Amino acid sequence: MNKQLAGRTSERPGAALSRIPAALHGWIVPVAILLIWQLAAALHLVSATLLPAPSQIIGQAFRLLGNGELLQHMGISLYRAGVGFALGSAAGLLLGLSTGLGKLAERTLDPSLQMLRMIPMLSLVPLFILWFGVGEFSKILMISLGAFFPVYVNTFLGIRGVELKLLEVTGIYQFTRWQLLSRVIIPSALPNILLGLRLSLGTAWLVLVVAEMMGASAGVGYMIQDARAYSQTDIVFVGISIFAIVGKLSDSAVRLLEKRWLRWRDTYKG
C-alpha cells in the first residue's frame, strides 16, 4: 500500500518541486522569468532601450547605490510612506474602534466616511496641489488618507464580528470596559485589523508614487519620472524593483506579526 502511494506521488507533476526546499518555492517563477529575459536580451530579441537586460539593470542599481543616489531617494520615500502610513492607519484604527464600538459614533461618522471612501484618491490630487502645493505636507496627507480607509473599514468589520456568545461570558464575569476591549474585542478583531494594515501598506505605496510623480525633487517616484524623461529605462526598472522589494518586505513584516499574534487561530493552512 505504502509503495503504491509512493509510486504514484513520484509520477505527479509536482514531484520535481518537492526536491527544491519549500522556502525557495516562491523564487521559482521570478528566477525563471529573469533567465528567459536575460536570454532574450542576449539574443537581441528585444530592444535594449525599451527592455534593458536584467544584468544591465542590476549594474545600474549598483552604480546608483555606489554614488549614494539610490539610498537618498529611498530614504525620502520611506520617510513619506512611513509617516503617511503611521498617521493614516492610526487614525483608521481609532475611528474604526469608535464607530465599531458605539452606535452613536457609527450613525454620525460612518455615512460620511463611507462617502469619502468612494472618492477615487487620485481625483483629489489637483485639489491637494491647489490647497497645499506640492510640498511634503500635501504628499504625506495624501498617503495617510490612502492608508486610512483599509484599516478603518476592516477594524469596524472586525469589531462587529465579535461573537455575541463570548460577550455573554464577559457579562457573567463582569469584565470592565477596558478588559472587554483589551482581552476580547481587540484580539477578536485582530485578524481583520492586520488585514487592514496589509491592504493599507499597499495603498500607501500606490499613493506615494503618485505623490512623488506629481512633483518632487527627490524620492524613488521622482527618480523614475526623471529617468523616463531621459529614456534611462534601466533606472526606471531599478525604481520599480525598489517598490517591489520594499513593498514585499513590509508586507512580510505584517505577515510575521500575523503568524505570531494569530497563532491561536484554527483555520485551513493549505
Add this chain to the structure above:
Amino acid sequence: MASELLVIDGLSKTFSAPAGDVIALSNIRLQVRKGEFITIIGPSGCGKSTLLKIVAGLDTRYTGTVLLNGKPIEGPSIEKGFIFQEPRLFPWLTVEKNIAANLSLKNPQVRQRVNELIELVRLQGFEKSYPRELSGGMAQRVSIARALLRNPDVLLLDEPFGALDAFTRTHMQEVLLDIWQRNGTTMLFVTHDLDEAVFLGERVVIMNPRPGHIRSVLPVDLPFPRKRSGTAFQEMRRLVLNEFEKVEEPLYDVGGGI
C-alpha cells in the same frame, strides 16, 4: 417565604421571530432554598437554557417575577456563575488564561487556585494549550474550571457534562457534589440525562415543551453520597421515569445522555 434564595413566579418569555412568535417559557413557578441542588430535565427546546439565562441576568426581557435574595435580577453579577452549554472559551487565550479570564495570573492567589482547578478538572499538561488543541470534553472542563474559580453563591449549569465521556462525567459529578457540600453553593443544573438528574438533585424539575412549562417537581429523598446501583436509587429513577412517560412527547435520550 424569607428563606428562599430564588423566587420565580408567573415567569413567561416569548421570542419574536419573523417566522412567528415562540413561547419559550409559560407561567414558570419555582422557589429555591439557599444551598439547594436543583436539577432540571426536559426535552430539547422546552426552554431550559432560556430559564437559566433569565436567572443569570443575561436576558431581562420577560414577564413575571424573578427575585434573587428578594431583589429583582437586573443583570449578570459575580455571585451568579454560569456554565454554558458550549465551552465558549476565548480562542486567543491559553487554557490557564481562559480560566483566569479577567483575573490576573500574576496574582499568586489566582495562580494557585487556577493550578488547583486544572488538577481538579484533570487538565495538567494542557495549561499552555490553545482551545483549538482541545477536544470538546476538555474545552468544557476548562469552562467548568473558569466558573469554579469565582466561587459563586449560585451556580447555573446548562448541560455542563453533556460532552464528557462516562468516566470523566462521573468524576465531574463527584467534584461538583463535593464543591456543593463544602461551599453550600446553590445549584441549578440542567441536564438531558435522567440518571444524572436523580444522582445530583435534591429536587428534580421536569419541564415540557410547547410552550415550555414545569410539569412537576419531584423531591429525591436519598442521602449523599448516592449509589447508582442501590435499590432506593433505582426506585427513585423509576419514579421520575414514570413521570416522564405521562409526557405527551417522548424524551428521546432517557438515561443515555449525549
